[in-house]
Amino acid sequence: MLPRVVILDRDGVINRDRDDYVKSAAQWEPEKGAIEAIAKLRALGCWVGIATNQSGLARGLFSSADLDAMHQKLRGLVRAHGHEINAIAHCFHLPDAGCLCRKPETGLLHQLQTAYGKSFVSRETCMVGDSHKDLLAAAAFGIPAVLVRTGKGRLTEKHQAIKNPVFDSLKHWVDSLA
Numbered sequence: 110m111l112p113r114v115v116i117l118d119r120d121g122v123i124n125r126d127r128d129d130y131v132k133s134a135a136q137w138e139p140e141k142g143a144i145e146a147i148a149k150l151r152a153l154g155c156w157v158g159i160a161t162n163q164s165g166l167a168r169g170l171f172s173s174a175d176l177d178a179m180h181q182k183l184r185g186l187v188r189a190h191g192h193e194i195n196a197i198a199h200c201f202h203l204p205d206a207g208c209l210c211r212k213p214e215t216g217l218l219h220q221l222q223t224a225y226g227k228s229f230v231s232r233e234t235c236m237v238g239d240s241h242k243d244l245l246a247a248a249a250f251g252i253p254a255v256l257v258r259t260g261k262g263r264l265t266e267k268h269q270a271i272k273n274p275v276f277d278s279l280k281h282w283v284d285s286l287a
């Protein structure tokens with residue numbers, strides 16, 4: 110069934126992840142078919158939000174201007190297909206900061222829900238992630254999630270007892286919807 114709301118993780122789902130962090134717009138490279146997949150979701154009428162952990166900010170690896178530039182690049186690529194991403198929420202804290210936004214906490218999902226303007230209805234919402242943290246955040250928030258094998262996905266699939274549906278990529282999941 111086509112979800113009304115789709116929440117995407119960023120690194121390893123929309124763009125290629127890097128072990129040394131994606132630190133600039135130049136290093137921000139889309140996964141194959143991901144931009145087209147987001148445009149297709151929007152064309153199908155889905156509200157698309159992004160929830161991304163960006164501890165590299167707190168680590169001083171890049172600035173908020175760099176992060177803005179990455180997200181302008183992402184938004185521009187989707188716009189080139191005639192569509193807009195609805196909202197992007199990021200956590201800039203370190204893992205041990207005890208914040209309530211870094212996934213597997215649910216703060217980013219609450220922020221996106223506020224941007225959406227009403228509750229995410231479980232059966233009409235889906236989160237897409239490549240790491241266990243994404244799946245845990247979705248479960249804690251009470252929405253379904255799928256795992257993709259891009260980014261850390263293959264490791265996640267191997268090392269965690271995942272009960273979520275698994276797809277090769279964001280593109281493969283979107284193509285399965287319609």
Ligand SMILES: [Mg+2]
Pocket residue numbers: 118119120121122126238239240260261
């Ligand atoms: Mg990821």
Ligand SMILES: [Zn+2]
Pocket residue numbers: 200201202208209210211
């Ligand atoms: Zn945070």
